[in-house]
Amino acid sequence: FDMTSKEAVQLYRSLLRSSKKFSQYNFREYFLRRAREDFRAHKSETDPAKISELLHRGREELAVIDRQGTLSSLFSDSQQHVVELKTAKKA
Secondary structure, three states, rough: OHHHHHHHHHHHHHHHHHOOOOOOOHHHHHHHHHHHHHHHHHOOOOOHHHHHHHHHHHHHHHHHHHHHHHHHHOOOOOOOOOHHHHHHHHH
């Protein structure tokens, strides 16, 4: 791994971790899916300038997700999504 790859992996993990902070199922799944799709779409990128731009944009998105996740936890409701209820019953 070079420094850029390590930084990308750290950013990816941070995005996934921050996305999981959302109490609402739809928001949580949206941000998880978005992070996975964005990283898959650019995994073969080799241009250093483009990689730098993508990492910068990813860090900006991480800041937004962190802020929104905090707000989400402050104003969350106690209702669960149907998918969450089905998953809880299986466990």
